[in-house]
Amino acid sequence: MSRNVVMQIQVDEGLRARFHTAAARDRRAADQVLDELMRAYVARRAEGSGGCGSLAAGDERDLEALARDQRGWRCCPFGE
Known part of the structure; x- marks a missing residue:
């Protein structure tokens, strides 16, 4: 049973x-x-895809851009 x-x-x-x-x-x-x-966030992370903003080994993306994406929910179906 769930508890709030x-x-x-x-x-x-x-x-x-x-x-x-x-x-x-x-x-x-x-x-x-x-x-x-x-x-939605938990489900996306549970899929194993890492969702948006995940940093895989060897990923060369700019960490500042990654932080902006995570804070901005840019890839979330509810965000931008």
């Missing part, structure tokens, strides 16, 4: 406000949207 837990995270105040506005526009609670995003 509380998470505390630090996010930019403006981002938090825009997130709540976007969720409200979709008539969804913010926790539902976060749950969906987390499940």
Whole structure:
């Protein structure tokens, strides 16, 4: 049986406000949207593909670009 837990995270105040506005526009609670995003992220990582932003051995990509991609959810179906 699943048990709900509380998470505390630090996010930019403006981002938090825009997130709540976007969720409200979709008539969804913010926790539902976060749950969906987390499940999609975990599923993508579990596929073994490494998802976007994974750094394989010998990967020559720019680490700054990698960090931007990870923070920006650029390859996430919910992001840019």
